[in-house]
Amino acid sequence: MEKLLTNYYETGAIILFGIGFMTLLLNNNLIKKIIGMNIMDTAVFLFFIAKGYIQGKEAPIISGNFKGMEGYINPIPTSLMLTGIVVAVSTTAFALALTVKIYEKYGTVELDKILNKGE
């Protein structure tokens, strides 16, 4: 328990991930599913960025004096998450576009109704 509290970023990220995962799996509404997907991705971003941040160090932008390697945090997780965000955005966009199409064709965004109609 104590470990969970000290690593509260990670704990939060995992909880968020779980929420997103369940929303994606269990919800019937396509829009909510997409929201769940986004929550899931966000949780991973949080996790990664929390990993990348170390208390007391600066962002790796040199303004003024160079403080040595120890003075800055590792920029890789942050930059990775930038890519991750782009990927998530494009996936979301694609999913939303598909949802719009589905609504046009089926008249609903509830997955079970769509599945029943298709057969």
Next chain:
Amino acid sequence: MKNLLIILPILFPFLAAITIAVAKFQEKKRNVFAAVSVILNLVFVVYLSHHMPGGKLHLLKINEFLDIYFKIDKLSIFFSSLVSILWVFTTIYSMEYMKHEGKEDRFFSYFIATLGITLGIAFSGNLITLYLFYEFLTLATFPLVIHSGSKEALESGKKYLIYSFGGATLVLFGMIILFSLTNNLTFVPKGILNNVSDSNIYLISLSYLVMFIGFGVKAALVPFHAWLPQAMVAPTPVSSLLHAVAVVKSGAFALIRITYYIFGAEVIRKTHSAGYLTVLIVISILMGSFLALHQENLKKRLAYSTISQLGYILLGIILLNESSLVGGMLHLINHAVIKITLFFCTGAIMYTTGKTEIGQIAGIGRQMPITMWCFTISSISLIGIPPTNGFVSKWNLALGGLIDGKAVFPAILLLSALLTAMYLLPVITEAFFKKGDNVILLKKEAPKKMVIPIVCITMITVLLGLFPNPILVFVREIANELI
């Protein structure tokens, strides 16, 4: 280079089959072509067996197991000559017969292709080649089984496929286990398992049982026999082939191969697996006969009789002594010759009069005397009354059973012979001594092309019965090598 000739009898029928399928001959030309190619193939086989016994050919060696390897030894000469001779007669017979079945081009191309495949089985020098041709055999005979294209035919064809592939899968299972033990699947007399430690005995016995049952499916071992009577919907030449020559005998042949050329009698004795199989075989012998008693349809009756007669052959194989093996192999020939005659006669009756049930054929002996006489001779041979060929093989079988110290086998053989008499003689009495309701005393034999093969094969039957020695000697030689 000369060794390449071995594939000639295997390849040539394929080429002939493709030619028939593609060329769209006229009827007469096609018949001549088919006959010539089959006879030519017989010549090839005879040439091969005379000039290069012991010839070997690695056609395509991919690795230790995927190795297409042909070999001519005595057993393959034995089987291939049998097959090629009977094929010639069947071809001639079916020229006339197939007229009323239609789709002859298709029939002949698959029919001749099957010859090549069966010879492939005969000449294969290792288990994988045998397995390969065994699978092909199923595929090539399948169109023949469903030739009429009716629903019933398709159903039984499906059954045939399922049983055959099930059997082949079991064989594959056994092969895999065996290969993992030996890394070698070549046929060697007395087996390849001589120096396998006893710790693997369970695996060996499992593999033998599985393979026996797998090949036994094609050899109509009860309880895997159901496809055989069902396959009766096929045209008569096909069923005679299925039942007398190609399919079931390939199963029996493969069993001889695995029993004596892969495992070897010694090893099998060690595994004690023969005991279980003997029970199955005895059941096959008796059950086939009993079931045959009930069949009204002539072809079906013969089909069940096949099951029981195949049991003899399998019994000869599994008893693991020389005399019984001789008996089994002799019966392989004799049964082939006899059963093919019986089927041809039935087909001739069907062709000329359209009658298929036993109740209908009263008095037909007077209408078609030659056919029915041949039928009678063959029946007597099948029952095993001396001096027919059936007697010779059964005598040897019984002898083998006695050597094993079990009087129960001769007893079973006798009982089964009695049953055979019970289901075959009524046909003859019906045909000769009963007067039909609407007797037409016109002599109306089947066309010549059908009668001649029947008569020829009956002659062979008689000759085999009167002078069994040349064959007997040859078979003894084979058996000597093996045990």
Next chain:
Amino acid sequence: MKDEILEEVAKVIIPLIQVFGVYVIFHGHLSPGGGFAGGTIIGASFILYRIVYGKEKASMKFSYKRLMKIVSFGLLAYGTMKGYSFVSGGSHLNWPSPPLGTPGKILSGGFLLPLNIVVGAVVGITMYFFYSLFDEGEI
């Protein structure tokens, strides 16, 4: 959404947004900022235009074909430039490569400036496409 006030305000704001976007793009060569952020800002301006002036006028101004052309050329240029630097770096070929740059001088950044511009263009247009995608389900 026809509204006088909106249209007038948009007339003023859109250029401002775009100038800011361009500023961010150009500022990204060796300091915070860059093509992606700037491109999004420019994309926002397009979206605003579309919201305010409606679909027809927007698609007349930014026709699909022209935008697609820009995107394609942008990707092509990006791919070639990046590919050149990847390959020359990866195979130790020591092909002539542009300088790595000194902070504060815009043209010294070598590939960074053109790449930033390309990225900005592509991202801006993609953002706009996304919006129109949700608007109609099709670009």
Next chain:
Amino acid sequence: MLIDSFPLLTVLLLFITASIMPLLKKSNLVKGICIISFIVSFVMYLATLNRVLKTGDYFYRVGHFNAPFGIEFHVGTVECIMGILFTFVAIMVIWNSIYNIHFDIREDKIPLYYLLVNILIASLLGIVFSNDMFNVFVFIEIGNLASCGIVVVKDKKENIKAGMKYLIMSCLGSGLVLMGIAFLYSITGHLNMTYIHNELVKNYIHYPRTILITLGLFTVGLGVKSAMFPLHTWLPDAHSNAPTTSSAILSSLVLKGYILFLIKVLYRVFGIEIIRNFPILNIILVLGCLGMILGSIFAIFQKNLKRVIAYSTVAQMGYIFFAIGLGTELGIIMSIFHIIGHAVTKAALFLCTGAIIQGTGHKNLDELKGVGKEMPYTLGLFFIASLSMIGIPLLPGFVSKWYLALGSIEANKTLLIAVILASSLLNAVYYFPVSINGFFGEENLRGKIYKSKSKSLKELLPIIILVIAMIYIGIDSQSIINLIKTGLV
């Protein structure tokens, strides 16, 4: 050496040519560019394989930064074989699509379609070659979007539904994979597979649970994407509704890219010493078995030909998972061999099916009886390909079954042979009726005027080449297996 950078160049080439496509107006030009780009890549991979065989594996630095910071490609024999396989199958599928894509897709969407195909294959090649976890993730996502794109491009109701299902499931999968990467990163501080492996070997004892969770995340995440048995639900819909070309690519290539990544994660990132301490391989093995059996059983009950083949893919993926789960060297080799064999065979099957459906206008098995009379060559090719699936000797299906069986004996799991054989029997149960009813069932033809709907030789040529390649793979299996073996050591 410029030849070192061929793997990277091909990926770049495919992406760049993809970006040209929307500019072109003539669809023929697009097709030409697409196929030429693949042919060039194919040749490049052949050259790379040649080089790798001569000089051995190498790491290729992408850009100017060295390994732990920059991205790396690992170029080895297996990767090159996969590259050759992917480009080869893609060439054939696209060649086939040239003649009939306009039946499936609106004319104005054709450039978009080929763009997606190019991007998809490029991203798959990226997955195969990249040695950097996050890079692989990005490629996975690109491939994900592109593969959904080629499903929905047909613009029918069912397609969009199937595409949505596919998208949701694969987003789930990639979310899990990303989380797995995050875990690995937090344990080791690296994203490069080689470095992660080195760190893990030192420290894995301290993080048993984390590693277990990570393994689970990767297995489930990639399992969703590569249709591991209980997670396959999206596959039949997506593969059967998509245009033929897409089905062929999806079924024969896309799944394979993901599964190759799983193999890499399990055996290169973690390494056999580590995963042996966890039950993960056994789970994969059991799921593989279930997939082999149940996938085939589901296939038996399908009425739509394309769905039959789609379910057969589930079963065949079961074989690959089975091989991975064996955990022996032979197992890995056979999983890769099966990837190769299945890719070629399944592509041929789908293309034949597409030709049949297009020629007759029927999809259901009942309506396809007697099709052998109308399209004998197409059905003949279908038959040969299905023989491989069933496992007739000399064809690749048999070879992999044989070695899998030997492998399971080697791993002391003799009983599993029964599973393999049962599954191959079941394969026979659903593949044979198609050909048999096609050749011998004539009910549907009665009363109809016979007309040949057979395609010209020109249009059948890609399928014929695929079938020939399949037979070659079967006959020359030994040297391919040896090649894979040299790559693994």
